[in-house]
Amino acid sequence: MKLLRVGAKGFEKPAAIDDQSVLRDLSSVTGDIDGQLLGDPVALQTVQSALASGTLPELDADRIGAPIARPGKVIGIGLNYTDHAADIGAAIPERPVVFLKPGTTINGPYDPIELPRGSEATDHEVELGVVIGQRLRDCADPVAALGAVGGYVTANDITERSRNAGEPTWAKGKSYDTFTPIGPWLVTPDEVAEPQSLSLQLWVNGERRQSSTTRNMVAGVGELLVYLSSLMTMEPGDLVLTGTPGGVAAGRLEPKPYLRDGDVVVAEVAGLGRQQTLATGVRG
Structure with a gap:
């Protein structure tokens, strides 16, 4: 998956790019692209399944932020x-x-x-x-x-x-x-x-x-x-x-x-x- 975060600085939404190169809003399935998501295989599978379903809303990106939120180190x-x-x-x-x-x-x-x-x-x-x-x-x-x-x-x-x-x-x-x-x-x-x-x-x-x-x-x-x-x-x-x-x-x-x-x-x-x-x- 290609995961990213879009929106104004400090207010980014989680998003992903699907197989048709369409930007999809992940807000309904995860709060952010962060360590909590990456460390939870079940949550990642939920995101992947939702993305594959093609039902997630399309998203316009006026700004792309850093793709990982708040790295601890x-x-x-x-x-x-x-x-x-x-x-x-x-x-x-x-x-x-x-x-x-x-x-x-x-x-x-x-x-x-x-x-x-x-x-x-x-x-x-x-x-x-x-x-x-x-x-x-x-x-x-x-x-x-x-x-x-x-x-x-x-x-x-x-x-x-x-x-x-x-x-x-x-x-x-x-x-x-x-x-x-x-x-x-x-x-x-x-x-x-x-x-x-x-x-x-x-x-x-x-x-x-x-x-x-x-x-x-x-x-x-x-x-x-x-x-x-x-x-x-x-x-x-x-x-x-x-x-x-x-x-x-x-x-x-x-x-x-x-x-x-x-x-x-x-x-x-x-x-x-x-x-x-x-x-x-x-x-x-």
């Missing part, structure tokens, strides 16, 4: 593509690099990216986002860990790199509001046959900046979930950002093409939809 993975590490002059880590982002960074797939005051080096990072569907703790089997996935999303892990320079962690540069656009849809695992064969692309103002595939990850999705489950309990609705490939602005020649007011950023993961966001704000 947003967990980022750094340096998980060899070309990205090479771009920024970093060594491939022996173990996954883990950082956390606040839930307030979550943004809709067409909502503006707000450049922070004094922004000097706001960068783009297209990523495969993994939404947890079942509680996962101390799992040792990557295949079993994949069974805990509730869905996949296109994500952009926006980073203000000037805030991270000289810092022991990356939290400062990744924590601004709007810095995690996700969507447009959450695609359930039954429609993603192999998460390690998805292409990722990102354009800025029509110029392709990033192009790769998830098969180039250092640690695959299952391995990442195994590792994360040894560090923390992951719960339904949690979001994992699995790392970005090469091509970010930080890895390019001077003057590095960091995001500026008015830049249009398009990010896409194959099968998970394309998002388009506008960078807004006054630099300097």
